[in-house]
Amino acid sequence: KAGVTQTPRYLIKTRGQQVTLSCSPISGHRSVSWYQQTPGQGLQFLFEYFSETQRNKGNFPGRFSGRQFSNSRSEMNVSTLELGDSALYLCASSPARDNYGYTFGSGTRLTVV
Amino acid sequence: DQQVKQNSPSLSVQEGRISILNCDYTNSMFDYFLWYKKYPAEGPTFLISISSIKDKNEDGRFTVFLNKSAKHLSLHIVPSQPGDSAVYFCAASATYTGTASKLTFGTGTRLQVTL
Numbered sequence: 001k002a003g004v005t006q007t008p009r010y011l012i013k014t015r016g017q018q019v020t021l022s023c024s025p026i027s028g029h030r031s032v033s034w035y036q037q038t039p040g041q042g043l044q045f046l047f048e049y050f051s052e053t054q055r056n057k058g059n060f061p062g063r064f065s066g067r068q069f070s071n072s073r074s075e076m077n078v079s080t081l082e083l084g085d086s087a088l089y090l091c092a093s094s095p096a097r098d099n100y101g102y103t104f105g106s107g108t109r110l111t112v113v
Numbered sequence: 114d115q116q117v118k119q120n121s122p123s124l125s126v127q128e129g130r131i132s133i134l135n136c137d138y139t140n141s142m143f144d145y146f147l148w149y150k151k152y153p154a155e156g157p158t159f160l161i162s163i164s165s166i167k168d169k170n171e172d173g174r175f176t177v178f179l180n181k182s183a184k185h186l187s188l189h190i191v192p193s194q195p196g197d198s199a200v201y202f203c204a205a206s207a208t209y210t211g212t213a214s215k216l217t218f219g220t221g222t223r224l225q226v227t228l
Contacts, residue, residue: 043216
């Protein structure tokens, strides 16, 4: 079966712009989480969506937001991009909340110049 | 504040030998721990997990040990194979706080298995 699909794979944006990343979970998975990976910081939790509602949020500024659609697909948006937002953004899906059967996508590599 | 720490950024082991990857945590609310493996240009892949009610969990060549009093866990790979060369992340979760879905990751250890 198809895995977690993240688009686009690579993205270059300019400071001050905004960006939207997309995640299509595994069919039947209803929980979608987003993580940011930067060198030296590991993976940091951004937020989790389940049934179109944000259930958990990490310690990121309000410039980072997301949403989930009725088909469980999720998008995350970063506004007013800063150089420090350059990172690999990973999406993970799971069949249900509090289920550790997370499957990660390959990520979107965002570079802010 | 790094609540999950992997103090060794890299580790090199000969093929056939044991690889031991370490992880320390500071948050006493963590009660579920996972190890993920990541190859370049791919997302992390789940390897093995352990609940705080256990002190050992084994799956084939992979064994995770948990020492709650020391807030320390380790991943043993025996025997190590060249295909095990990857970055390994330790992650923790606090189910009792209602945030089980939020995983806190370490910074990773790059394992290189040499021939």
